[in-house]
Amino acid sequence: MSESSLFATFKSYIEQEQSVTLATVVRGPDGLLGAKALIPANGPLLGPLLDTPWRDKLIRDAQLLMREHSSATRRYEDDSIEVFFDVNRPPSRLIIVGAVHIADALIHFARPLGYKTYLVDPRTAFATPERFPHVDAMVHAWGDEALPQIGLNSETAVVVITHDPKLDDPALKVALPSPAFYVGALGSPKTHAQRVERLLGEGLAPEHLNRLHAPIGLDIGGRTPAEIALSIIAEIVAVHNDVQLGERLPVSG
Amino acid sequence: MKDVLEHIENWQAEGRQIAVATVTQTWGSSPRGPGSKMVVNDKGEMFGSVSGGCVEGAVVQEALQVLSSGRPKLLHFGVADEMAWEVGLACGGTIEVFVERLDW
Numbered sequence: 001m002s003e004s005s006l007f008a009t010f011k012s013y014i015e016q017e018q019s020v021t022l023a024t025v026v027r028g029p030d031g032l033l034g035a036k037a038l039i040p041a042n043g044p045l046l047g048p049l050l051d052t053p054w055r056d057k058l059i060r061d062a063q064l065l066m067r068e069h070s071s072a073t074r075r076y077e078d079d080s081i082e083v084f085f086d087v088n089r090p091p092s093r094l095i096i097v098g099a100v101h102i103a104d105a106l107i108h109f110a111r112p113l114g115y116k117t118y119l120v121d122p123r124t125a126f127a128t129p130e131r132f133p134h135v136d137a138m139v140h141a142w143g144d145e146a147l148p149q150i151g152l153n154s155e156t157a158v159v160v161i162t163h164d165p166k167l168d169d170p171a172l173k174v175a176l177p178s179p180a181f182y183v184g185a186l187g188s189p190k191t192h193a194q195r196v197e198r199l200l201g202e203g204l205a206p207e208h209l210n211r212l213h214a215p216i217g218l219d220i221g222g223r224t225p226a227e228i229a230l231s232i233i234a235e236i237v238a239v240h241n242d243v244q245l246g247e248r249l250p251v252s253g
Numbered sequence: 254m255k256d257v258l259e260h261i262e263n264w265q266a267e268g269r270q271i272a273v274a275t276v277t278q279t280w281g282s283s284p285r286g287p288g289s290k291m292v293v294n295d296k297g298e299m300f301g302s303v304s305g306g307c308v309e310g311a312v313v314q315e316a317l318q319v320l321s322s323g324r325p326k327l328l329h330f331g332v333a334d335e336m337a338w339e340v341g342l343a344c345g346g347t348i349e350v351f352v353e354r355l356d357w
Contacts, residue, residue: 006357014255026277026327026351034325034353071288073277084277084351086288088254 006038006047013040017090017153021062023049026073027082041066049083052076061085091116092155092240097143097171098162099127102186105229106159107135113237120146120171121162143171152178157236159216161186165198172199176208182239184213184232218245257292260300261355270295271355272316276303277327281346292355295320303350304330316352325353 013020019041025032037049039062049058054076061074062085071087094110096103099121107117111134119135121127122142132138139146147158158175160168160183168185172195175183187195192214199209217231218238238245257273264271276289284305291301291309293316302309308330319326331347 007355010254011258014258024275024351024353026325026349030324034357036357071286073287082277084275084287086254086275088288 006036009046010038013038013043014088017151018042019066019087019089021066021088022086023047023058023062024084024086025049025081026084028077028080032081037062039063039066054081058083062087090153090155093118093150093153093157094236095120095147095150095152095156095158095175097121097146097158097160098167098186099123099132100161100163101225102161102229102232104132105226106233107132109229109233110236111136113233115157118146118150120150122167143167144174147171147174147178152180154179154181156180157182157184157240159184159186159232159236161216163187165195168195169199169202172212173202173204176204176212182213182236183211184216184235186216186228187214189215213239254288254290257290257301260292264292264294264298270320272320272352273355274303274312274316274328274350274352276348277351278349279346280348283346283348285348293317293320304348308348308350312350312352319352320354323354323356325351327351 010020010022021039023037023039025035035048037045037047037058039045039059057076065072065085065087069087069089071085073082073084075082092115094115095118096106097120099119103119110117117136118139119127119132120139120141120143122140124140127138127140139150152175158180160171162168163186172185196209213235217228218235220231222228222231261271272293274291276285276287278287285303289303291299291303291312293299293313297313297317299309299313303312315326315328328350
């Protein structure tokens with residue numbers, strides 16, 4: 001098997017944590033059984049199924065299923081051919097900036113929901129393996145350095161909870177313009193208003209600030225770190241599932 | 254796919270022939286959804302799962318045949334006992350599993 005085989009390419013997309021769909025004929029004429037097409041979210045299409053008369057429909061179905069995050073079969077040519085679409089998407093990530101109490105509970109909630117968890121804090125006295133034995137990865141760096149290093153894709157949620165503008169702001173300046181599907185920051189409405197003013201003054205675009213979830217989390221009356229973490233993770237799940245959570249007041253530039 | 258990649262790599266390094274079995278469709282209750290995979294090598298070793306453990310043995314036998322014939326096959330497993338489904342046993346329901354040689 002050469003390194004340029006369809007399987008090798010498929011495998012490299014999965015290893016690089018990129019969305020990719022493998023379409024395979026599972027029902028149909030003998031000559032076509034097992035024939036494939038590789039349809040990545042970003043990258044060139046490959047494989048013999050792209051030479052069929054129904055390629056456009058096949059590609060459209062693959063893209064729809066990737067959006068729904070579901071693997072399924074579809075039929076072509078008067079139902080004489082059945083194709084299985086094996087949809088592979090990267091694991092969701094939760095990046096927490098701030099090794100505070102809320103982070104501990106957030107990691108606990110996020111892992112069974114399928115999130116790979118990252119804890120970012122340059123303060124090595126706070127971010128210790130003893131305090132956070134359950135986190136998948138710990139990064140001792142400032143947010144503006146750590147976030148690009150971890151990588152911000154459309155399956156990434158970023159939660160900024162240090163309560164210290166010195167630590168929060170650099171992370172927000174990187175996270176807000178990125179493809180991350182969720183960016184939230186802890187703080188009262190007053191703290192948030194000051195933050196907005198500060199970040200606008202530093203040149204962050206109003207449309208980027210508008211997508212910041214602040215005050216963070218669903219309003220469930222949370223007071224303890226665990227309750228606040230629950231409200232944050234619930235909001236992340238809702239946003240990931242495309243649930244409308246009510247309008248936020250826009251930020252004017 | 255990710256869960257079986259490591260086994261595929263190890264077996265490829267050993268020069269083994271490999272079959273991949275993938276759940277393509279399910280009806281009723283089934284513990285493993287579409288896309289679930291198991292891999293089988295030409296020694297009959299297996300990894301992964303396509304059900305709650307009820308059809309894996311049969312899939313290994315079919316996979317060995319597919320390895321020797323080179324022809325992919327779509328397998329259909331249903332419940333023998335309707336009652337099994339009604340009482341919600343993990344192995345109720347019906348699944349289809351596509352088995353192919355990893356030669357692409």
